[in-house]
Amino acid sequence: MEPFETATLGDFGAQSTLDPAGQGAAAILPLTWGMTIAFGVVFVLVMALVWFAWTRSGGRTWWIVGGGVVLPLVSILILMVFSISTLQAITRAHPDSLVIDVTGHQFWWDVVYDPEGLAMRDANEIVLPKGRPVTLRLMSEDVIHSFWVPSIAGKMDMIPGRSNTLTVTATETGRFRGQCAEFCGLSHPLMAFEVVVLEPEDFLRWFDDTMGEAEDAAQTQLVQGREVFETAGCPACHEVRGVAEGGVLGPDLTRVGGRATLGAGMWRMNKGNLAGWIADVQDMKPGANMPSFNHLSGPELRALTAWLASLK
Ligand code: HEC
Ligand SMILES: [Cu+2]
Known part of the structure; x- marks a missing residue:
């Protein structure tokens, strides 16, 4: 799946209750x-x-x-x-539906597919199979957020210490936009995400391709980038399967370069935005719970960015 393949938007765009796709x-x-x-x-x-x-x-x-x-x-x-x-x-929970846990954080979304089985972790993008009921278990790690993908389903609060269930069945393939719908702090309006609806067989292929570990870095620059990731302290908050496990304070980055957007639905995913994000996240997303890494040298930042962009 190519990032930002042309979205199949309805008459009212990718985020509209007037254009149901679920x-x-x-x-x-x-x-x-x-x-x-x-x-x-x-x-x-x-x-x-x-x-x-x-x-x-x-x-x-x-x-x-x-x-x-x-x-x-x-x-x-x-x-x-x-x-x-x-x-x-x-x-109503559907008996043989796929279960996806979505947890709201200030100001991003943690996503775990099949939490009681394969437990594949991802972030800021939710991929759904068309026509199959999916049970979303909605939770929060800090304050009250609200999960809303107007084109697919109704709105549901994400409350700390509770799990709310929303069953969705997408009826159209395409990309749809979701947005946090409950004021949750400084960057609340910058807390969005994408829902990608695929044909069931494409979904299974995507799942198989994605659930494994990150691809091993092959070129020198990518190896360097991975080293910068490890030494700069990123694993304290971020997980990349097969490289650094256990960091859960920030979004999973195992396939970060394969997402269409950066910063929870806010920017296009590309090397320029990635570099800007790492060097000055506080400018791109005020109040985000990630420090700006403005002390990295140019070559370090370039290598780190190239490696992250290669993770798909
Ligand atoms: C103190 C914890 C922390 C550290 C350390 C940290 N991050 Fe983050 N990072 C976060 C949080 C929290 C977010 C989500 C911010 C948001 O969207 O509100 C984030 C988001 C990101 C994103 C965007 C992910 C997406 O899907 O949009 C990237 C890329 C990223 N961080 C890279 C890095 C890199 C590279 C480093 C090391 C140089 C790093 N981070 C260090 C906490 C951290
Ligand atoms: Cu929120």
Whole structure:
């Protein structure tokens, strides 16, 4: 899978509830229109009553009982029945679904495929097979985040100490954008990610290609880059399978060069942005929990960047 292959965007772009590409989003769309229309009618009615109250005088208790109690009670009850049944449909765990754990961190996403089996770790990008139900177990490592891929499914909070379940079934292949939807700190608006939906057989191929260790560095510059990675202290927070294990404070970098975006959905993945990120992450993402490595020499930074970009 090439980074940034042309996205199959719908009429409203890669991040829109109006353009469903998943069963959850498709279930929510009629609710969105239904509520917009129902509350539009209520708004017009209320405005008409305000006008009525202004232009006439005299007590009419039945207006208060009817318009203030009965009408809201009935309309909200009807809408509640629809929203609760939709909520149940989209949060029900599916018995033979693929399980993916997604954990929100300030300001990035940790992703573990098949956590109780192969437990393949990745970050900031979620690859889904088309047409197969996937159970997302949503958690948080620090503060409350909210997981939202408008084109695929509804929104779900990620709460520290809890695991919330969202079952999604993508119905279109392509790239879709997700975004943290709960204010979580300085770089909250820079906490996005991509969802890549592949045909089931492409998904299996991708999974097989990706789950192993990082490819061994072959050229001198790449070997140098790996050494800089090890000596500069990156493994304290980052894991690269087969090179450095155990760093979990930052995103897994085993296939960082294969992701389409850098910095949780914020920049295109390329060597220039990677070098800028390492040397001055605090400028590219204020408040990120990674220090800027501005003491690396030019050749060190180039080698490190080349090695990271080669990890696919
Ligand atoms: C103190 C922990 C820490 C150290 C040390 C650290 N990082 Fe990071 N790194 C992070 C965190 C946290 C993030 C996620 C930041 C965000 O997106 O909010 C990150 C993100 C990244 C990303 C972006 C990953 C992606 O998918 O977008 C790259 C690349 C990266 N770091 C490379 C490095 C390199 C190279 C070094 C060593 C020179 C290093 N990091 C040292 C914590 C660290
Ligand atoms: Cu967040």
